[in-house]
Amino acid sequence: MYHLIRPLLFKMDAEDAHEFIKKSIASLPSTYRFFCRENYSKAQKDLRFTQKIGDLVCPYPVGIAAGLDKNAEMMDFWRHFPLGQIEVGTVTVRPQEGNPRPRLFRLKEEQSLLNRMGFNNDGSDIVLERLERYRHRYGWKSGGPLIGVNIGKNKETSLEAAHREYALLAQKFKGVADYIAINISSPNTSDLRNLQSADYLENLLEKVKEKAEGKTLLLKISPDLTLQEVDEIFSLCQRMKVSGIIVTNTTIIKEVGVGGVSGKMLFERAKIIRQHLLELNKGNEQFSIIGSGGFSKVEEMKDFWEKGGSLIQLYSALIYEGPGIFEKIRSCMLS
Numbered sequence: 001m002y003h004l005i006r007p008l009l010f011k012m013d014a015e016d017a018h019e020f021i022k023k024s025i026a027s028l029p030s031t032y033r034f035f036c037r038e039n040y041s042k043a044q045k046d047l048r049f050t051q052k053i054g055d056l057v058c059p060y061p062v063g064i065a066a067g068l069d070k071n072a073e074m075m076d077f078w079r080h081f082p083l084g085q086i087e088v089g090t091v092t093v094r095p096q097e098g099n100p101r102p103r104l105f106r107l108k109e110e111q112s113l114l115n116r117m118g119f120n121n122d123g124s125d126i127v128l129e130r131l132e133r134y135r136h137r138y139g140w141k142s143g144g145p146l147i148g149v150n151i152g153k154n155k156e157t158s159l160e161a162a163h164r165e166y167a168l169l170a171q172k173f174k175g176v177a178d179y180i181a182i183n184i185s186s187p188n189t190s191d192l193r194n195l196q197s198a199d200y201l202e203n204l205l206e207k208v209k210e211k212a213e214g215k216t217l218l219l220k221i222s223p224d225l226t227l228q229e230v231d232e233i234f235s236l237c238q239r240m241k242v243s244g245i246i247v248t249n250t251t252i253i254k255e256v257g258v259g260g261v262s263g264k265m266l267f268e269r270a271k272i273i274r275q276h277l278l279e280l281n282k283g284n285e286q287f288s289i290i291g292s293g294g295f296s297k298v299e300e301m302k303d304f305w306e307k308g309g310s311l312i313q314l315y316s317a318l319i320y321e322g323p324g325i326f327e328k329i330r331s332c333m334l335s
């Protein structure tokens, strides 16, 4: 079905198309039926697919990456698909406009996207309210998708003060989220990625842990790190009892333009880091490697999963393929 409307959507500005889909879903719940051909609850109940992430049980190894539903506005919609996880955000303490538009571009030939959104979001109060309503509707029943809240700092907050905002956000969302994803790897907030250096990261994780009070924590890293930097982050995460790493955020490719590149053009770079981390983490079931970045072929997803990856998060593939990709993934996983 998506292939029928995609040519129309692709004639629109990429962000307008996203807003259009979001509004249609919100105003016309029957739109769900247009996208959903069957009830997927069975896929989520198949124990072969169950994954552990920290102390959590993730019912299915495919989820939605941060950025697609930044403000938790499509939560009901996602429940119609075989998804083990939905990550909302990045949410900042205060609402934020983000960078001037246009700030999202399709690289159609490459099945990739370039974005410089800059953490545009409704702010933590509003997103918290929406998630409270979601929990009120569905509760915390096991078997449903895990809800992650991806957190970041406001644009004007200095790197030195950033840990306070991350800690506050962890405290605020721990009552509604299954896990908190700490985003220190977006290329679109000036210097944010410096928070990946041990000088900042150790203190930041310490402060977040204090306020998160046992909530599962994940760290989202950049694909533009050296493998040595990845090693250091991995050791620190082990020491600080973080439950896993999301590998990776978008990459900077100067020739493509200002912003972060996702989709196929990111795949090889992200894969190197994922493989490196899977190797480092071999045999350690207490720590999860979560894949994000460039997944477009279901065989690639299955390969990552079979090599020990816990969960695959999608964004760009959904823009190019539509939700029909979920059924393709499910068939491939079952084969």
Ligand SMILES: Cc1cc2nc3c(=O)[nH]c(=O)nc-3n(C[C@H](O)[C@H](O)[C@H](O)COP(=O)(O)O)c2cc1C
Binding pocket: 065, 066, 067, 068, 070, 089, 090, 104, 113, 115, 117, 119, 150, 183, 186, 220, 248, 249, 250, 262, 263, 264, 266, 292, 293, 294, 295, 313, 314, 315, 316, 317
């Ligand atoms: C338009 C857009 C907005 C994004 N916003 C966020 C965000 O707010 N926080 C975050 O951690 N990642 C964000 N991402 C990165 C995605 O979560 C994902 O890591 C990245 O796109 C790589 O996956 P993909 O190749 O499947 O798209 C965004 C990506 C895109 C394309």
